[in-house]
Amino acid sequence: MLATELRISRGVVVEAYQRLIDEGLATGRTGAGTTVLGHGRGAALPSDRRRALDDLRLPLPPGDHIDLDLSPGVPDLSAFPRAQWLRAERAVLDEITAADLGYGDPGGTPRLRAELAGWLRRTRGVRAEADDIIVVGGVAQALALLAQTLHAGGVTAAAVEDPGSRGARDQMTHWGVRAEGVPVDDEGIRVDRITQSVAVLTPAHQFPIGVVLSPARRRALLAWDGLIVEDDYDAEHRYDRAPVAALQGSAPDQVAYAGSVSKSLAPGMRLGWLIAPRRMQAALLEAKHDSDLGNPAIPQLVLARLLASGDYEKHLRLVRQRQRRRRDALLAGLEQHLPEARVTGVAAGLHLLIMLESDVADTDLAKRAAAHGVLVHPLSWHRLQPGPPGLILGYAAHSPDRLAEAAKRLGRALRDEVDEPFH
Incomplete structure (x- = not known):
């Protein structure tokens, strides 16, 4: 209709709408048309709340x-798959029982953990069963649970990449595990400079330099006698080469592996996973239970359905x-x-x-x-x-x-x- 009214080709109109969607100015749903979105800044916050948020940034x-x-x-928030999510959520609501809406396993719904185990095995080479996975509110919560558990066991410092993720460093520090910087070069973290018993790193795509941990450094790290916390923060986004497998697949008893959908779907989903060595799982589950009793069930079941379909x-x-x-x-x-x-x-x-x-x-x-x-x-x-x-x-x-x-x-x-x- 718009093409006829403006006397231009339909392709030009479609491209214009797509440009608006790409820039986050509009959203489109099949059968529901295109909707112009409000200004991204949203409503003003009270000044005291604004100051509190500013202090965290x-x-x-x-x-x-x-x-x-x-x-x-x-991430590209305008790319969130609204139609697929809505379809999966309707299917989930049609099939869940009343018991699915009660207090469940603090480690996550069995259905999502089973789907994640298969997905991570296929795509990242992770070695884990469904019961090894703890569903968390993003990598931030995974790091918080690890830091709390490690601190309770007497760990007060961990090696981190320098430069490295400031957010990850601050999260660990907040829970009592001080960050000790280890230099990063073109081959990744300098394993020979690690002096702590725990190391937090991003081996597949180092943040922020972007290098991949070299094969020699991977071997040295796996031969090192300590706990590796592997933040696989953007594993889904590979362009010019095949992704390297996760370290966890080579040493599941040595690596605590964390990932999330924050970069693939949206950070506001607060959905991620933590796979730790089995000797740590009971303490981590206890910390997760004490933190929030577990993540919301329906988003977990929707993600499980998206993975399965x-x-x-x-x-x-x-x-x-x-x-x-x-x-x-x-x-x-x-x-x-x-x-x-x-x-x-x-x-x-x-x-x-x-x-x-x-x-x-x-x-x-x-x-x-x-x-x-x-x-x-x-x-x-x-x-x-x-x-x-x-x-x-x-x-x-x-x-x-x-x-x-x-x-x-x-x-x-x-x-x-x-x-x-x-x-």
């Missing part, structure tokens, strides 16, 4: 004028294609507007890192970018020890043309002084 510059947020770890895998294939186009657009833009930058971590994930030959602190470079409306993370925010400057760019939440615009602005921002820098 990284020290970002003022954001009222930011229109290109390239913060890492933010193949809809989850279809969704991942579509998302990978979409994210590869976005990554390529950002890379092309950086090559044009910042050719002097060294880019790493491009073969997988939802972010890349640019390393810069500069005497300017990367926090100041991030402020320059923010003054041009682009929000990025300085690499130093994720370091424990000083190191070369870099900027972490997340690309999942923006369309290719917006990413090209971001690269253009970054090139201008990092070359030119800003008239009124932030303080």
Whole structure:
């Protein structure tokens, strides 16, 4: 109808609607048409609640004028498979019994744990039975449960990658396990520099540098006599090479493996999994029970159905294609507007890192970018020890043309002084 009214081809209209959906400005459902979404900032929060939330975030510059947020770890929320989720949820509600809605196993519903065991075995090489899996509220809760259990057993410090995930580091520290940084190079974490009995790392796609733990380092780590906490945070997103298998499959008695749907579906789902050595499982289940009595049953059953039907895998294939186009657009833009930058971590994930030959602190470079409306993370925010400057760019939440615009602005921002820098 719109094509007829505007006297243009139907393909142009379809492409325009898809562009609105890609940019998160609209949502479309089969049989329900297209709906324009409200402004992403949402309703204003009370000032005391806003201050409390601000205290939990990284020290970002003022954001009222930011229109290109390239913060890492933010997935493409507009790609959430609403129709498939709704269909699966209706099917679940049709078939569940009253008992399914009661207090269940704090480790998760048996149906989801069984589906996850098969899925992780096929896709990540994980060796686990359904009873080995604890369903958690994302990797953050997995780390919290591990830290509580380790601290109760006398562990007060753990080795972490440096640079590495600041969020993971802060989570462990909050529960009494201090982070001790271990350098990361082009082969991954320096195993020979680990002095603690626990090491937390991202071996398949190191955050934020993006390197894969080399075969020699994997062998050294597996020969090391300690507990490995494996954060498989973006295992679903591989573009230019086949993913390496999870470490857990080589040493299930040595590795505590954690993953989630935060990067594949949405972080707001708060659904993840923890597979720990069996000697730790009773204590972890007790901590999980004491924390929240278990995750909500219906979302678990819906995810189980998506896994069983193949809809989850279809969704991942579509998302990978979409994210590869976005990554390529950002890379092309950086090559044009910042050719002097060294880019790493491009073969997988939802972010890349640019390393810069500069005497300017990367926090100041991030402020320059923010003054041009682009929000990025300085690499130093994720370091424990000083190191070369870099900027972490997340690309999942923006369309290719917006990413090209971001690269253009970054090139201008990092070359030119800003008239009124932030303080």
